[in-house]
Every structure is written in C-alpha cells, then in structure tokens.
Amino acid sequence: MNYWLQRLVIAVLLLLAVSMVTFGAMNVLGDPLFNILGPRVGDTSPEGLELIDDAKAEYNLDKPLPVRYALWAGDFVRGDFGVQFSNDGQPPVSNLIKERLPRSAVLLVMAQLFATAIAIPWSLWSASKANSGVDKVSTFSTFLIIALPNFALAVVLKYLFAIKFGIFPLTYTADDPALSRLFQLVLPALTIALPAAAVYQRLLRTDLITTLQEDFILMARSKGVSRRNVLFKHALRPSLFSFVTVFGINTGALIGGALIVETIFRVPGLGSTIVEAVLREDFPVVLAIVMIITAAFVAVNIVVDILYSLIDPRVRR
Amino acid sequence: MTSPARPTARWRRRLAVLTVSGLAIAACGGGDDDTAEPDAEQTQSTDAPDAPEATDDTGDVTADTTEASSDAAAATSPPATDDNSEDGTPVVETIAPEENSEPVVGGTLRYALEADVNGINPVTSSLSAPGLQMGNVVFDTLAATKKDGGWTPYLAESFERSDDLKDWTMKLREGVMFHDGTPLNADAILVNFETTRQDPLVGLAIKPFFPEENAIEKVDDLTVIFHLLDAHANFPTSLTGQLGMVSSPTWLEAALADPTLNQAPVGTGPFKFASRSEDSITRFERNDDWWNGEVYLDAIEFLPVTDSATRTDLLFNGEIEGLQTTDQASILDLRDGDGLQNLLNDSAEESFAMINSAPPPFDDIRAREALAQATPIGLYADLIGLGVTRQASQAYIPESPYYNPDIQPVGDNPERAAELVAEYCGEKGGDQNPVTGTPTCTDGKINIEYQWSGPSVVNTRIADLLDQAWSASFNVTFDELLQDEHILQTAIGQYNVNQWRQFGAEDPAGDNVWLLCRTIGGISLNWPRLCDEERDALLLQAQALETVEERAPLYQEVSQRIHDDYLYIFYNHTLWDLAFQENVKGLCDRTSPEGEALTCDSSGRTWFSSAYIE
Numbered sequence: 053m054n055y056w057l058q059r060l061v062i063a064v065l066l067l068l069a070v071s072m073v074t075f076g077a078m079n080v081l082g083d084p085l086f087n088i089l090g091p092r093v094g095d096t097s098p099e100g101l102e103l104i105d106d107a108k109a110e111y112n113l114d115k116p117l118p119v120r121y122a123l124w125a126g127d128f129v130r131g132d133f134g135v136q137f138s139n140d141g142q143p144p145v146s147n148l149i150k151e152r153l154p155r156s157a158v159l160l161v162m163a164q165l166f167a168t169a170i171a172i173p174w175s176l177w178s179a180s181k182a183n184s185g186v187d188k189v190s191t192f193s194t195f196l197i198i199a200l201p202n203f204a205l206a207v208v209l210k211y212l213f214a215i216k217f218g219i220f221p222l223t224y225t226a227d228d229p230a231l232s233r234l235f236q237l238v239l240p241a242l243t244i245a246l247p248a249a250a251v252y253q254r255l256l257r258t259d260l261i262t263t264l265q266e267d268f269i270l271m272a273r274s275k276g277v278s279r280r281n282v283l284f285k286h287a288l289r290p291s292l293f294s295f296v297t298v299f300g301i302n303t304g305a306l307i308g309g310a311l312i313v314e315t316i317f318r319v320p321g322l323g324s325t326i327v328e329a330v331l332r333e334d335f336p337v338v339l340a341i342v343m344i345i346t347a348a349f350v351a352v353n354i355v356v357d358i359l360y361s362l363i364d365p366r367v368r369r
Numbered sequence: 370m371t372s373p374a375r376p377t378a379r380w381r382r383r384l385a386v387l388t389v390s391g392l393a394i395a396a397c398g399g400g401d402d403d404t405a406e407p408d409a410e411q412t413q414s415t416d417a418p419d420a421p422e423a424t425d426d427t428g429d430v431t432a433d434t435t436e437a438s439s440d441a442a443a444a445t446s447p448p449a450t451d452d453n454s455e456d457g458t459p460v461v462e463t464i465a466p467e468e469n470s471e472p473v474v475g476g477t478l479r480y481a482l483e484a485d486v487n488g489i490n491p492v493t494s495s496l497s498a499p500g501l502q503m504g505n506v507v508f509d510t511l512a513a514t515k516k517d518g519g520w521t522p523y524l525a526e527s528f529e530r531s532d533d534l535k536d537w538t539m540k541l542r543e544g545v546m547f548h549d550g551t552p553l554n555a556d557a558i559l560v561n562f563e564t565t566r567q568d569p570l571v572g573l574a575i576k577p578f579f580p581e582e583n584a585i586e587k588v589d590d591l592t593v594i595f596h597l598l599d600a601h602a603n604f605p606t607s608l609t610g611q612l613g614m615v616s617s618p619t620w621l622e623a624a625l626a627d628p629t630l631n632q633a634p635v636g637t638g639p640f641k642f643a644s645r646s647e648d649s650i651t652r653f654e655r656n657d658d659w660w661n662g663e664v665y666l667d668a669i670e671f672l673p674v675t676d677s678a679t680r681t682d683l684l685f686n687g688e689i690e691g692l693q694t695t696d697q698a699s700i701l702d703l704r705d706g707d708g709l710q711n712l713l714n715d716s717a718e719e720s721f722a723m724i725n726s727a728p729p730p731f732d733d734i735r736a737r738e739a740l741a742q743a744t745p746i747g748l749y750a751d752l753i754g755l756g757v758t759r760q761a762s763q764a765y766i767p768e769s770p771y772y773n774p775d776i777q778p779v780g781d782n783p784e785r786a787a788e789l790v791a792e793y794c795g796e797k798g799g800d801q802n803p804v805t806g807t808p809t810c811t812d813g814k815i816n817i818e819y820q821w822s823g824p825s826v827v828n829t830r831i832a833d834l835l836d837q838a839w840s841a842s843f844n845v846t847f848d849e850l851l852q853d854e855h856i857l858q859t860a861i862g863q864y865n866v867n868q869w870r871q872f873g874a875e876d877p878a879g880d881n882v883w884l885l886c887r888t889i890g891g892i893s894l895n896w897p898r899l900c901d902e903e904r905d906a907l908l909l910q911a912q913a914l915e916t917v918e919e920r921a922p923l924y925q926e927v928s929q930r931i932h933d934d935y936l937y938i939f940y941n942h943t944l945w946d947l948a949f950q951e952n953v954k955g956l957c958d959r960t961s962p963e964g965e966a967l968t969c970d971s972s973g974r975t976w977f978s979s980a981y982i983e
Contacts, residue, residue, distance in 0.1 A: 086857065091892045092569045094861035138487065141628025151646070215682060222683050223674065226649035318674060320648040331824075331851045 059357060063350045070346045071128075071339070075121050078335045085113065087137040087333060111137075124336075128343065134336035145336045148325065153344065155226075156310060156321035159237050159244070163306055164299070166245035171252035171295075176283050178253065179260035191257075194250040202309045206243045206316045213239055224319045240317040244309045248302055252295055259291035266290075292363055300356030304349050464710050464949075464957045464969065472955055476982035477668040481680040481692040483973075485648050485673035487853060488631030490624055491614035492565040495856060498693065498945075498973035501611060503671055505976050506653050507548075508636035509661070510613035511539065511558075512605035516957075516966040518875065520605045523961055524553070524615055524637065526591075534600035534913055541591040542962070545660045547617035548641045555587045560618035564625070570860060573894045574612060577887040600913035606876045610971075639664040639978035648673060661962055665955065665981035675824075684709070684948060690982065691949040693973050696827065697757040703948040712947035712956070716769075717873035717972040719761045722819075722835070722938040723859075724866050727898040729800040730793065730809040730817065731865060737935035738779075739789035739815070740866065744938050745838040746780035753831055758941040763928045764872035764880065766942050770917045771877055773925040776932045778939065783841050790815055790842040804865045811844055820848045821868035822855040828868055860892050869896070870943055873972070877924045878912040884927075897936040904930045945973040952983045 086093050088107050092100060108114040112123055127134060133145035178190045197205070214222045224236045263269065264287055272286050307323070314323035322341050329337035482499035489496075489503050496504055513523035522528055524545065529538045545553040562585050566572045578598055579585075586594045597604065607613070620635035632645050637660065640653035651671045655664045672689065674680040677696035681703060683689045694700060703711055722744065730736040750760050762779075765772040791813065798810030807816045819835065821828045829849070836845050850858060858864055874880045882888055885908060886900035904927055911923040931937065947970055949956065957969035958979040969975055 086854065090569060091857050091860050093857075094891050095569070096891055141488075141631065143629045210682075215686065218686065222679060222686055222688055223672065224649070225670075225672065226646035227644060227652065227670075316676070316679075318649070318672075318679070320646070324648065328851070332854065 059354060063354065066350060067343065067346055071125065071343055072121065074339055074342045075124065075335075076117065078333070078338055079117055079120070084111070084137045084333055084335055088142065124339065128339075133340040136337055137332075137334045145340045148337060149322075149340055149344065152321050152325050155224075155237075155319055156314070156323060158234070159241055159310060159314070159319060159321060160303075160306055162234075162237055162241035163244035163248065163310075164303070166241055167248035167252060168299075170245065170249035171256060172288075174249065174253045175256035175260055176288065178257045179264060179287075180279070180283060182257075182261050182264075190253075194253050197246050197250040198254075200247070202243060202247065202312050203316060205246060206240075206313060209239055209243055210316075222317075224317055226320060237319065240313045240319055243313050243317075244306055247309070248306060251298060251302065255294045255298055256291060259294050260287055263287045263291045289363065293360070296356055296359050296363065300353045303352045307345050307349070463712055463714075470954055470983070472663075472665045472979075472981045473983055474663075474665050474981070475667050476665075477670060478666050478691065478953065478977065478980065478982060479670045479672060479689040481672050481674045481683055481689050483673075483677070483680070483693055483695075484675050484852070485651075488628070489634040489642075489651075490621075490631040491611050491616060491634075492561055492571060492621060493568050493624070493628075494631055495570055495853060496611050497852065499671075499673065501972075502693065502974040503651060503653075504611065504614055504634070504636075505638070505974055506640040506669055506978075507634045507638045507642055508614035508616065509638050510610065511608040511615065512613055513961060514606075514609050514968040514971060515961075516968050520603065520609055521961050521963070521965050521967070522605070523609075523967075524613075525605075525608075528605050530602075530604070534602055534604075535597045537595045537597070537601075537604045538588070539593055539595065541593075542660065543591060545637055546658065547619070547635055547637050548656060549617050549619055549635045551617045551619045551635075553615065553637055554590050555593045556590075557615065557618045558593050559585060559587060560621055561615055564621050565612065569892060570857075571611075573888065573890075573892060574882050577882065577885060599909050601878065602913055602915050603876055603878065606874075606879060640666075640669055643668065659978070661978065664978055666977060669977055681948075684950070687950070690953050691947065694946050694948070695943055695973065697753070697755040697944070700757050700944060700946045701755065703946055706948075708951045710949045710951060710953070712949075712970040712975065713944065714970055715759060715942040715944040716766050716875070717945070718870050718943040719764055719872045719937075720758075720868075720870050720940045720943050721761070722866050722940070723869040723871075723896055724936055724938070725804075725862055725864050725897060726934070726936060727862055728803045728865075729797065730802060730815050733793055733797060734935060735789045735793045736809075736815055739786040739793065739842060740817070740839065741779040741935050741938045742782040742789065743786035743839050743842055744780040745834060746778050746938075746940065748834060748838070749831070749940050752834060753827065754941050758944045761939040761942045763932065763939060764877075765924075765928070766873075769875075770921045771924040771928070773928040773932075776928055779932075779935070780938065783838065786842045802865065804863060805846060814842055814844045816844045816846075817865040818846045818848055819866050819868075820850060820855060820858065820864045822852040823849040831868060859896050860894070862893060862898055869937075873942070877920070877927075878908070881908050881912065884908060884931075899934055899936055901930060901934065945970070947973070947975050953980060954983050955979045955981050 083093075085104060085107060088111065089103065092103055095101075095103070105114075112120050115123070124134065131146075133149065135142035135144055136148065174190070178187050181187045200208075210222060213219045220239045221236050224233065224240070226233070228236070260283075264282075269282060269286055272282050277286070310321065311323035311327060313319070314321045315327065322344065326338060326341040329341070480502075482502060484497070484499050486494065486496065486500035486503070488494035489500060489507070491504055491508060494500060509524045511523060511525045512520045512528070515521050524542060525539045526542045527540045530536070539558075541553060541555065541558070547553060547557075551557065562575070566575050566579075566584070580596060580598060583596055586596065588594060595604065615637060617635040620630065624630040632647070633642050635642065639656055639659045639661070641656050643652040643654045645651040649672070652668055653671075654668045655666060657664075672683075674683065674692075677694050677699045680692045680694060681699045684692050684703070685706060694703070700713070703709055704713075722740075724731045724737050724740065726732055726737065731740075746760065750756075750758075754760070759766070760778060762776045763773060767774075793815065794810035794813055798808060800809045801807075802809050802816055804818050805816050809815060819832060821832060823829065832847055832849075836847075839845055855867070859867060859869075871883060872880050882894050884895060884904065886895070886902060886905050888894040889898050889900055907923045907927050907930075911920045911927075914920045914923075956975060956977075956979070959967045959969055959976050960979075961967055967976075
C-alpha cells in the first residue's frame with residue numbers, strides 16, 4: 053500500500069478508536085441530564101418527569117449507546133459538535149471551541165518555538181564541548197529541568213520573572229490587545245518549553261557527538277572548514293532525525309502539560325476547559341476537545357513524517 | 370502605580386517546598402482557599418441587616434466599623450482558639466469615608482474574584498459571592514443596608530406595612546430606567562417576582578413565604594403590595610440582596626428564551642454590562658445616566674482567579690486594584706502588606722460540616738453526634754484557621770445579641786464517638802445508606818460519603834484532616850464536585866455530610882429559609898432536611914417581633930435546638946477580606962438618595978458606585 057495512504061488509514065482508525073473509547077467512558081461515568089436540567093432532575097411530579105423525558109429525547113439520551121455514538125459521529129464529521137450540557141442554556145460547543153482553541157494553539161506553537169530555539173544552540177554548544185566541565189554542568193541542568201514538574205517550574209518562573217523582576221504579567225486577560233496577550237503567554241509557554249527543550253537537548257547533543265565523530269566531519273575539518281561551519285552546515289542536519297521524531301511525539305506531552313499550565317496561569321484555553329468539562333460531565337465539550345487534540349497530534353506526526361523524508365530521502369523508499 | 374510591599378516569607382517557603390519535594394497538591398491549580406465552598410446565599414439574600422434597633426446591642430462591631438483602618442488593624446489580633454472557646458477579638462476592619470478628597474473621574478478598576486459564575490441573572494442564576502459582587506455593579510436593590518444597621522428604601526422610594534405585618538406596600542422611584550431603556554415600574558417588579566418564583570432553585574427562596582395566588586399585587590404604575598404568609602416586622606431586609614436586585618423585564622424575557630443572555634445582564638445599576646469572556650474577564654462600564662448620582666470610574670473589570678495565592682500576588686504586583694478572599698494565609702499576607710487597605714468582616718457566614726438527616730445513617734441522632742464528637746475542631750482551628758478566624762459554635766458571633774453563651778463547640782472526643790458508633794452499628798448496621806450504596810456499617814464503622822466543592826486545595830486539606838480523625842469510627846468516601854453540581858446534589862439530598870458556608874444574617878429572619886419545615890421537599894433549601902415544628906414556631910414568632918430584646922431569647926433557643934440536633938458541625942466564623950490598593954478611594958462613601966450612609970461590605974462583596982482611583 054502507498055506509504056501516505058497507509059498513514060491516512062492509520063490516522064482515521066486512531067481517531068475512530070479514540071472517539072469510541074472517550075464516548076463510551078463519558079457515557080459510563082455520569083448522568084448528563086443533571087447538567088441539562090439542574091435541580092429539576094430531582095422533580096418527580098408528572099410535569100417534572102415529562103420534562104426529563106423531553107430532554108432525553110432531545111439529546112438522544114433515550115437511545116442505545118451505539119446509536120448515540122453513530123449519531124454523534126455523523127454530526128461531528130459534518131462539523132456539528134453539538135451543544136454544551138449546561139443548565140444555564142445550551143450554547144453550541146463550536147462557539148466555545150472557536151473562542152478557546154486559538155489561545156491553546158498559540159500557547160503550544162510558542163512553546164515548541166521556544167523549545168526549539170533553546171534546544172538547538174544549547175546542544176550545539178554542549179556537543180562542541182563534549183565531556184568538558186561546562187558540558188557536565190549543562191547535562192546536570194537538563195536533568196534538573198526534566199525532573200522538575202510543570203507546576204513547580206511554573207511557580208519558580210512566576211516568582212522570578214513576574215514577582216521578583218516584574219518582567220512579565222502574572223495572568224492572562226482575554227480582552228487585552230493581541231500583542232499584550234502574546235506577551236502574557238510568554239511565561240506559560242516557557243513553562244511548557246523548558247522541559248521540552250531539555251529533552252531535545254539531550255537527544256540532539258548525543259546525536260551531534262556521534263555525528264562529529266564521523267569520517268566526513270574529519271574530512272571537513274582537515275579541509276580547514278571552520279568549527280562553526282562544521283557544526284551548523286555539516287553536523288546539524290544529519291543529527292536532527294531523533295530530534296524531529298521526539299518533536300512530534302512530544303506534542304502529546306506538551307498538550308498534557310498545557311492542561312496544568314493553562315490552569316496555573318489562568319489561560320482560558322482548551323486545557324482548562326476540558327478539565328472543567330470532565331468535572332462537569334459536559335460530554336459534547338469533552339468529546340470535541342479530545343478529538344481536536346487527537347487530530348492535532350496525528351497531524352503533527354504526519355508533518356514529522358514529511359520532515360523525515362526531507363531530512364533523509366531514503367524514508368520515502 | 371506603586372506596588373505595595375509584599376511579605377516575602379510565603380514565597381520563600383513555597384519555592385523551597387516546591388523545589389525540594391515538588392508538592393503534588395499544587396498541580397491542581399484550582400482555588401486553594403475555602404471559598405470554593407458553596408455560598409448558600411446564592412439562593413437568597415440572607416445578609417440583610419437587622420432593624421435599626423438591632424445594632425444598638427452590637428456595640429463593638431458597629432463601633433469598630435467606623436474606625437480608621439489603622440486603628441482597626443490594631444484590634445484584629447489573632448483570636449485565642451486553643452481552648453476551643455469563641456473569645457477572639459471581633460475581626461472587623463473598614464475603610465474610613467473620604468472627607469477631604471475630591472473624587473477623580475476616570476480609570477478602570479480591576480478586581481479579582483474567587484471564581485467565575487455560570488450566569489449573572491439574579492432571578493435564575495445561583496449567585497455565589499462572585500456573582501453577587503458582579504450583580505452589585507449592574508443591578509440595584511429595592512432596599513439597602515444602612516452603615517449603622519437596618520434597612521432603608523433604595524430603588525424603592527418607600528415601604529409601608531399593614532398592622533398585621535403581612536402586607537407590605539412598596540412605592541418605586543419615578544423616572545428610573547434600565548440600561549436598555551425599559552422603564553422601572555410595577556410591571557417590571559411583577560415580571561421579576563414571578564420569574565424568580567418559577568425558577569426551580571432560586572424560586573425556593575420565595576415560594577415558602579408567599580401564597581400561591583395573589584402574592585404580589587399591582588396598585589398603580591409605581592406601586593405594588595407584597596402579601597406575605599407570615600407576619601414580618603422587617604420584610605425589606607430580604608430585598609437588600611439577590612432577591613431585591615431588579616432586572617430589565619425585556620432582558621429577562623429574552624434570557625428565558627435564550628439562556629446565553631444570562632451572561633449579559635441588564636439592570637439599573639451604576640455600571641452597564643460591556644463584555645464577558647468566561648473564566649477570564651467581565652467588563653462593566655460607567656452608566657452616565659445613573660439615577661443615584663455620579664459614577665466616577667470609567668469601568669470595572671472582574672477577573673476570576675481561583676487560586677488565592679495568585680490573587681494576592683496580582684494585588685501585590687499592582688496588576689489589579691482589589692480582590693476578595695477568605696483564604697486565611699492570604700489574609701495574613703494582605704493584613705501585613707504595606708500600601709493596602711482591607712475591609713475585614715467575620716460577622717456574616719459560618720463554615721461548617723453539614724449533615725443530611727434524611728437517609729441512614731444520619732437519620733439517627735447517635736450517628737450525627739458521633740460524627741460531631743469525632744471532629745478535630747482544635748486541629749481545624751490551628752491548621753486550617755491559622756489563628757486568623759474565630760472558632761464558631763453557632764450561627765452568631767459572640768458580639769451578636771442573638772449569641773447563646775451556653776452553647777460550646779462539640780468535637781475532639783473520639784472515645785464518645787466510638788461508643789455511639791458501636792451502639793448504632795449494633796442496632797442498625799444492616800440498614801442501607803442510599804448515598805454510598807452500601808450498608809450503613811462495615812467492620813464496626815459507619816460508612817459515609819463526604820462531599821465538597823473544588824478544585825480547592827484547602828477544601829481537600831480539610832477533607833484529609835477530617836478523615837484522619839473520623840476514620841477511627843467512620844469509613845469515609847470522598848466526592849469532590851464542581852460548585853454548582855455540589856449545590857444541586859445537596860438540594861436534592863444526595864449527600865451524607867458536606868463542607869458548607871452559610872448563615873450569619875444580621876436579621877436572623879433571613880436564615881429562616883434554611884431552617885423551616887416548609888422548605889423541605891424534593892428540592893430542599895433546608896439542606897439537612899430536619900423538620901422541627903417547635904423550632905419553626907420560634908422562628909416565625911421572632912420574625913414578627915420588633916425589638917432585639919424580644920427576639921434575642923427566641924433565637925438563642927433556636928440555636929440551642931439546632932445544636933442539640935447535631936445538624937451542623939461548626940468550624941469557624943468565615944472571615945472575608947476585601948483588599949484594595951491604597952489609591953482606591955471612596956469605597957465607603959455610598960449613600961441612599963436621601964443621603965443615608967450605606968454599608969460598604971457584606972459577605973464578601975462591596976459596591977463601587979462611589980469608588981474612584983486617585
């Protein structure tokens with residue numbers, strides 16, 4: 053089977069599996085009627101029972117689970133995410149997604165950019181001084197950052213850059229101008245980016261050290277190519293393979309980290325929204341966000357596959 | 370603006386702990402104060418003040434509230450709690466009225482709330498303290514609380530009562546308009562009243578006190594008569610909070626058809642709704658045509674910040690001008706911080722564990738008493754109260770004329786608890802607990818579920834503390850719910866014991882809704898679901914009396930009966946701190962149209978109609 057067609061089929065199967073598991077889990081865990089009707093769900097009068105029956109019919113809750121899944125999936129692929137299960141009105145889930153997705157997307161893109169921007173020069177510098185004292189300090193630093201949980205790092209960064217030096221604001225405000233909001237996202241993005249950068253640095257440094265021992269590097273050196281050019285032009289590209297692989301896989305971990313970071317920095321994005329929706333048993337919101345995250349994860353990994361083929365054309369064969 | 374000086378010890382402690390041990394608890398990131406508890410006032414204004422004469426006997430509290438904040442600060446030394454007594458100093462601090470300062474027009478005041486709300490509709494939304502705070506800027510109430518206690522007409526021009534105290538005639542002020550141009554008139558009051566009454570939860574605060582038919586009667590375009598079921602000497606006190614907020618009938622009808630409009634309230638208040646981004650910011654802008662005078666601030670922005678430490682940091686960093694909190698650690702910092710003003714008050718609301726007496730095991734008083742006796746009230750005062758809050762034994766602070774000095778806190782007696790549990794399990798261990806779905810006893814211990822609202826670090830800490838003590842005689846399962854679901858579960862009786870905050874109305878009649886037999890039902894505001902007809906008789910008798918001297922012994926007897934029923938395990942009098950930057954002025958300069966000074970803080974909320982930024 054064609055490589056890309058195979059990738060596409062796997063992606064669709066993955067989305068189906070995730071949606072089935074999430075849909076099943078959410079329907080087993082709670083009673084959405086409680087959220088739709090509020091205290092009226094406890095009303096056992098004839099009018100109350102009629103209201104409950106009407107709500108069940110309106111939201112397909114009176115149908116078997118497979119039928120409900122099929123109905124939901126059919127709507128979902130047509131772009132209809134359903135309505136929020138809230139007792140203060142049932143606005144469309146798409147409204148919530150439109151409002152919150154851009155914030156999370158910007159946060160994650162910033163985080164990955166920061167992580168990459170930090171990891172590449174850091175690895176080049178460390179690899180060029182492999183096994184020296186500074187390299188050992190650098191290695192220790194990466195372990196420290198990786199070991200530090202997101203929430204602890206968030207507190208440290210908040211204290212240093214918002215409280216102590218007052219460089220960044222403590223909180224995010226959705227109504228502020230776009231540039232202010234970008235500025236407000238720097239600390240949350242750094243919180244997500246630093247551990248990712250440390251992981252990337254560990255991998256890239258190791259690959260760079262291996263590459264720097266290759267014959268073609270020795271050849272370049274012997275021809276008098278400068279140390280800087282050897283690192284940037286000859287060693288970096290062939291060393292990127294592991295880095296790109298982890299970059300894709302790590303996207304999932306970063307989304308997980310964003311759940312906590314968004315809450316700590318008060319960024320009303322998809323992370324904080326899904327946490328609340330799970331607690332509230334707001335099934336349509338949970339399903340929509342899980343599917344968006346899964347689709348994003350799949351998409352990033354397809355992009356990574358494309359990058360593989362650019363870095364090493366042998367992959368396409 | 371200059372940022373106020375921050376006490377640094379807390380940050381150092383936090384950093385040290387985090388970097389060394391990586392406190393997992395912080396990962397929750399949610400509200401870490403006890404404010405995530407449901408505020409029972411969401412369904413009824415229970416903060417109504419007492420009649421004017423009531424404050425004559427509350428000398429210390431009333432007098433202290435007029436002191437300059439620097440003087441009052443000296444009077445807020447931590448109370449002695451180790452002996453489980455209630456001998457603490459009244460925790461009251463206020464902001465002196467501005468006498469020599471010219472109000473400045475302009476500026477935006479940013480204020481951090483302890484949480485966001487689902488909607489800001491006083492007739493359909495369960496408004497907790499943050500919701501009521503936002504409601505205060507966009508809505509006006511029919512009556513208001515005077516600074517020295519008692520009520521005064523506000524949006525209403527006058528109230529007249531019948532001889533039997535059951536019919537109250539209210540005349541509205543002429544010419545008042547809602548923000549959408551709808552006039553305030555008798556029809557608007559009728560729409561508000563009936564819409565509230567139809568709401569399944571908020572309506573419960575009205576239904577038990579009015580007849581099914583002819584509850585409210587229109588006399589003319591500006592006059593209505595409220596027909597009450599029971600005599601009430603101070604009925605307007607119940608119109609000083611959520612039930613007294615008047616919404617545009619045009620907006621109310623639209624919001625009924627499209628509940629998303631509950632996010633965009635329309636009232637007559639000093640500020641108009643401008644925009645709202647849920648969980649981030651809600652903005653109100655000055656109402657230039659406000660009926661009660663000039664409004665100085667251009668706008669107010671409310672930021673829900675569930676983590677109390679972050680809320681405090683925002684204030685110290687100068688990113689906001691004010692905040693509300695009940696978190697004891699934050700209050701310690703805020704009181705010590707230079708360049709801040711604090712409105713401190715512990716006279717409203719109590720924190721307690723509340724017991725559902727309807728289903729087994731707590732339908733048996735022995736099980737209820739066992740839980741109370743097993744509760745570590747001393748440790749609670751030390752570890753949760755941090756010496757900031759005063760221990761409570763009943764719904765009144767010691768300075769209240771309604772305080773019953775004979776009632777002592779119950780707890781710290783595991784031996785007595787064990788005896789009672791052994792007795793109960795021996796007799797009724799095979800009964801079924803419908804909440805846990807288990808027998809009432811397993812291995813000689815009573816099976817119960819403890820419910821609280823979260824995410825909240827402090828509430829979780831409280832649960833851990835209680836479990837350590839209770840586990841000797843109880844098998845406790847935990848259920849942490851979002852606040853609105855916690856309230857709903859409680860309203861329909863799906864709980865054994867939960868963490869709650871309630872009571873403390875200066876006019877105790879405001880608390881009747883939580884206690885009367887008639888508020889028990891499928892959906893109940895008498896949350897513990899215990900009917901005591903003798904208690905009812907006392908409550909209704911007291912409600913009809915004019916003077917504190919007449920009422921006090923009746924309410925003291927009510928407190929004794931509540932105590933003897935073991936329905937509430939009181940922890941402490943909730944201490945609210947509304948903290949502001951030094952340049953926020955005029956908060957306590959609010960007056961009625963007749964020039965009477967009005968209260969500037971009540972159960973965690975304030976008013977901004979007279980505030981300005983210097």
